[in-house]
Amino acid sequence: xxxxxxxxxxxxxxxxxxxxxxxxxxxxxxxxxxxxxxxxxxxxxxxxxxxxxxxxxxxxxxxxxxxxxxxxxxxxxxxxxxxxxxxxxxxxxxxxxxxxxxxxxxxxxxxxxxxxxxxxxxxxxxxxxxxxxxxxxxxxxxxxxxxxxxxxxxxxxxxxxxxxxxxxxxxxxxxxxxxxxxxxxxxxxxxxxxxxxxxxxxxxxxxxxxxxxxxxxxxxxxxxxxxxxxxxxxxxxxxxxxxxxxxxxxxxxxxxxxxxxxxxxxxxxxxxxxxxxxxxxxxxxxxxxxxxxxxxxxxxxxxxxxxxxxxxx
Amino acid sequence: xxxxxxxxxxxxxxxxxxxxxxxxxxxxxxxxxxxxxxxxxxxxxxxxxxxxxxxxxxxxxxxxxxxxxxxxxxxxxxxxxxxxxxxxxxxxxxxxxxxxxxxxxxxxxxxxxxxxxxxxxxxxxxxxxxxxxxxxxxxxxxxxxxxxxxxxxxxxxxxxxxxxxxxxxxxxxxxxxxxxxxxxxxxxxxxxxxxxxxxxxxxxxxxxxxxxxxxxxxxxxxxxxxxxxxxxxxxxxxxxxxxxxxxxxxxxxxxxxxxxxxxxxxxxxxxxxxxxxxxxxxxxxxxxxxxxxxxxxxxxxxxxxxxxxxxxx
Numbered sequence: 001x002x003x004x005x006x007x008x009x010x011x012x013x014x015x016x017x018x019x020x021x022x023x024x025x026x027x028x029x030x031x032x033x034x035x036x037x038x039x040x041x042x043x044x045x046x047x048x049x050x051x052x053x054x055x056x057x058x059x060x061x062x063x064x065x066x067x068x069x070x071x072x073x074x075x076x077x078x079x080x081x082x083x084x085x086x087x088x089x090x091x092x093x094x095x096x097x098x099x100x101x102x103x104x105x106x107x108x109x110x111x112x113x114x115x116x117x118x119x120x121x122x123x124x125x126x127x128x129x130x131x132x133x134x135x136x137x138x139x140x141x142x143x144x145x146x147x148x149x150x151x152x153x154x155x156x157x158x159x160x161x162x163x164x165x166x167x168x169x170x171x172x173x174x175x176x177x178x179x180x181x182x183x184x185x186x187x188x189x190x191x192x193x194x195x196x197x198x199x200x201x202x203x204x205x206x207x208x209x210x211x212x213x214x215x216x217x218x219x220x221x222x223x224x225x226x227x228x229x230x231x232x233x234x235x236x237x238x239x240x241x242x243x244x245x246x247x248x249x250x251x252x253x254x255x256x257x258x259x260x261x262x263x264x265x266x267x268x269x270x271x272x273x274x275x276x277x278x279x280x281x282x283x284x285x286x287x288x289x290x291x292x293x294x295x296x297x298x299x300x301x302x303x304x305x306x307x308x309x310x311x312x313x
Numbered sequence: 314x315x316x317x318x319x320x321x322x323x324x325x326x327x328x329x330x331x332x333x334x335x336x337x338x339x340x341x342x343x344x345x346x347x348x349x350x351x352x353x354x355x356x357x358x359x360x361x362x363x364x365x366x367x368x369x370x371x372x373x374x375x376x377x378x379x380x381x382x383x384x385x386x387x388x389x390x391x392x393x394x395x396x397x398x399x400x401x402x403x404x405x406x407x408x409x410x411x412x413x414x415x416x417x418x419x420x421x422x423x424x425x426x427x428x429x430x431x432x433x434x435x436x437x438x439x440x441x442x443x444x445x446x447x448x449x450x451x452x453x454x455x456x457x458x459x460x461x462x463x464x465x466x467x468x469x470x471x472x473x474x475x476x477x478x479x480x481x482x483x484x485x486x487x488x489x490x491x492x493x494x495x496x497x498x499x500x501x502x503x504x505x506x507x508x509x510x511x512x513x514x515x516x517x518x519x520x521x522x523x524x525x526x527x528x529x530x531x532x533x534x535x536x537x538x539x540x541x542x543x544x545x546x547x548x549x550x551x552x553x554x555x556x557x558x559x560x561x562x563x564x565x566x567x568x569x570x571x572x573x574x575x576x577x578x579x580x581x582x583x584x585x586x587x588x589x590x591x592x593x594x595x596x597x598x599x600x601x602x603x604x605x606x607x608x609x610x611x612x613x614x615x616x617x618x619x620x621x622x623x624x625x626x
Contacts, residue, residue, distance in 0.1 A: 086545065087545050112511065112515075112541060113540075114516075116405050116429040118512065119511055198423075200428045200436075202429050208520075232399065245558050245559060
């Protein structure tokens with residue numbers, strides 16, 4: 001399963017941008033299918049799919065990330081391997097084309113789980129990862145959103161979370177979850193955060209248990225939405241606990257998790273979930289999350305408005 | 314309840330440093346009692362107690378923090394309010410005498426939950442918090458530990474987690490959990506991390522759900538130990554879930570949590586837990602955690618080796 005953000009797309013069929021986004025998701029799901037059908041690991045599948053989402057400037061991650069209060073890109077990403085709960089994360093990094101690939105290097109080659117800012121870039125350099133100029137990341141639309149937000153914020157410097165109506169397209173996140181033919185689970189999440197965010201703001205995307213979680217014993221989860229609400233409810237781990245402790249399936253756990261987000265902190269957003277049995281589920285508030293799935297090797301389905309659920313409402 | 318780190322103290326009665334550490338804990342518990350007996354909030358109590366632990370150079374947080382690979386102090390801290398799950402956190406910050414106080418300001422005055430590095434310092438300046446010179450933080454013992462670790466690491470620059478024997482005294486963390494007379498819970502955790510850690514390494518202390526969690530519906534938790542293991546198991550939230558979902562009390566949840574840490578990721582460390590009924594519990598591996606408690610207004614107890622439990626082993 002992959003997603004490209006909740007509450008950020010005009011989900012009407014006549015919208016050509018939506019059609020482009022869905023076409024991109026179908027292509028990326030195809031890449032993920034190829035990896036998994038060839039015996040590749042869930043970890044490899046989620047890294048590849050998330051990095052392809054980062055490369056697509058339509059989505060708020062990697063290239064096309066939103067701009068912070070200084071007008072620069074500062075990104076968060078993480079990846080987690082459900083086999084052994086190992087994880088890697090980078091927070092508040094610029095200049096890296098694929099933060100999720102850097103997170104994978106942290107997982108593979110560092111005894112740490114999370115590296116932030118300049119220290120993460122130092123690690124990237126030690127791995128031979130090249131830095132990209134700002135021009136690589138910044139799109140015309142993001143510049144416009146930044147100028148709008150900056151003007152509205154006035155002298156305060158920060159206007160609070162953008163996207164009050166769910167249509168501003170200047171938040172969102174990308175993510176992927178997968179189960180491979182060996183039954184292993186993995187999750188990855190990557191985000192540019194929120195337009196005009198303060199320098200150094202870390203969202204839920206790089207936080208293990210908040211914006212992602214993967215455990216072969218329960219499920220793999222990737223989330224998108226109001227990051228601070230996901231952090232305070234530790235939403236991905238909470239959803240995994242519903243499966244691990246209460247025996248829920250993916251659909252029931254996704255529903256319970258989003259209910260929890262709404263009732264406990266009035267949060268908004270969405271999640272994609274694959275459980276250990278390979279069942280896929282999605283759940284989201286605000287009426288839209290651009291996402292897609294291939295359940296147990298079946299047909300690819302991509303949608304903005306339809307939730308994936310096997311449980312009666 | 315407060316703690317000053319697990320697996321880091323020579324817990325033999327003849328150790329004068331241990332006696333000094335325990336005396337410090339008794340004094341700090343007394344301050345906490347005064348706040349709570351006077352009707353103060355749990356949030357105020359944990360902020361005050363954690364900042365007093367930061368001020369004591371015996372403990373690895375605030376003044377007396379260990380040094381990173383560049384020979385500098387880089388600290389993590391967070392605080393969480395169980396009333397509404399609101400939280401504030403700062404990661405990889407130098408020059409701030411009391412990172413937990415900065416985390417409280419993030420909670421109170423920022424729409425964000427976590428700020429890292431230079432961005433966190435910019436926020437601190439906007440709040441009028443002054444920066445301290447390196448000399449304020451660095452003690453002779455930390456310098457010696459840093460030089461030892463740096464020498465052992467050689468050209469690789471990083472020797473991996475120190476403290477293989479549990480006696481190196483160069484890791485550890487401080488924390489506090491409290492329940493006030495209104496039944497509200499709060500938690501705070503603060504740490505200097507691990508000697509010779511890479512620049513930008515973020516541990517579990519500032520991660521909501523990993524190194525701390527507080528929810529009036531279940532419990533308040535603060536942890537100390539191998540930070541990466543706490544992050545991958547999302548240990549504080551996992552312990553809260555045992556109470557929230559399975560109905561465990563503090564002692565049973567603390568025990569189940571540490572069992573989970575050991576069995577799932579071979580982790581080490583300890584936790585202090587207060588549940589919604591005011592029951593106190595502690596649990597730790599490696600035979601020692603310097604900590605103390607006042608249960609339901611009773612006598613203060615501080616110890617290195619005794620676990621607080623009401624459940625038969």
